Amino acid sequence: MSRFTALPVTAGVIALTAGAAWADCADDAAIAAYVADYLAKTPAAALVPDGNMEDARCTQDKLVAALVPHLGPAIGYKAGLTSKPAQERFGAAEPVAGVLYQNMMLEDGAEVSATFGARSLFEADLILVVGDAAINDATTLEEAIDHISAVHPFIELPDLAYAEGQPISAVTLTANGVAARLGVLGAPLPVEDGAVMLAALADMTVTVRDAEGEVLSQAPGAAVLGNPVNAALWLMSKGYEFKAGDLISVGSIGPLLAPPQAKGSASVTYDGLPGNPVISVTFTD
Numbered sequence: 004m005s006r007f008t009a010l011p012v013t014a015g016v017i018a019l020t021a022g023a024a025w026a027d028c029a030d031d032a033a034i035a036a037y038v039a040d041y042l043a044k045t046p047a048a049a050l051v052p053d054g055n056m057e058d059a060r061c062t063q064d065k066l067v068a069a070l071v072p073h074l075g076p077a078i079g080y081k082a083g084l085t086s087k088p089a090q091e092r093f094g095a096a097e098p099v100a101g102v103l104y105q106n107m108m109l110e111d112g113a114e115v116s117a118t119f120g121a122r123s124l125f126e127a128d129l130i131l132v133v134g135d136a137a138i139n140d141a142t143t144l145e146e147a148i149d150h151i152s153a154v155h156p157f158i159e160l161p162d163l164a165y166a167e168g169q170p171i172s173a174v175t176l177t178a179n180g181v182a183a184r185l186g187v188l189g190a191p192l193p194v195e196d197g198a199v200m201l202a203a204l205a206d207m208t209v210t211v212r213d214a215e216g217e218v219l220s221q222a223p224g225a226a227v228l229g230n231p232v233n234a235a236l237w238l239m240s241k242g243y244e245f246k247a248g249d250l251i252s253v254g255s256i257g258p259l260l261a262p263p264q265a266k267g268s269a270s271v272t273y274d275g276l277p278g279n280p281v282i283s284v285t286f287t288d
Contacts, residue, residue, distance in 0.1 A: 120162025
């Protein structure tokens with residue numbers, strides 16, 4: 004979506020990968036094979052399955068550069084595994100980080116194939132919009148929210164991508180950019196009073212419903228690291244630097260779900276945010 008400003012391909016991760024020359028990155032052949040499978044929506048082999056996080060971050064940089072021609076430039080970052088259940092599911096001790104691409108952003112009410120990826124999933128999420136670069140000096144939630152200009156309801160449509168039997172861990176998820184594929188972006192909610200918005204983000208109730216109105220999941224905003232804004236602070240603690248206009252996906256607010264569970268469409272309600280917004284996605288055959 005052209006209203007977003009693109010980031011340099013490796014912006015924000017340079018500090019993480021300064022030692023990339025010593026990291027055991029996936030080689031060019033492995034990156035090319037993954038990209039080919041990703042574009043074909045074919046389950047792929049795991050990247051650096053025996054590696055460490057330095058290997059994963061180096062590999063992610065190479066993969067982002069290879070995917071930008073297909074997905075558009077990077078427009079922000081995503082935190083993943085930001086809840087304890089998600090970390091436990093994938094054997095992680097802390098969140099993981101990836102990037103958001105310009106062409107992955109869809110409008111509210113978008114129609115997508117139920118098989119939009121190799122291993123298609125959906126989840127309730129939220130986007131923070133960086134207001135200015137002074138956020139990089141923030142060390143508390145109260146300081147950070149003063150430099151967030153808006154929040155967007157967001158249904159992420161991730162793609163685990165890896166074939167059944169391949170290891171899916173913090174390392175392999177980081178290597179593939181935390182399963183980025185698509186996402187449905189709701190209208191922006193301006194941050195007019197930081198303290199009010201900060202409380203709303205923690206206290207909101209996020210409910211996912213299927214096409215028949217049945218509740219598939221329900222979780223408070225506090226399920227994300229105590230407050231979704233902590234996702235931005237965590238990313239900065241790992242060396243990421245933001246600039247005005249960057250988007251930050253805070254991670255799952257509730258469990259990962261499969262498109263068939265939606266029975267044709269899914270809606271997400273954010274009770275407690277201004278206007279109690281609702282966004283939706285329709286899954287086609």
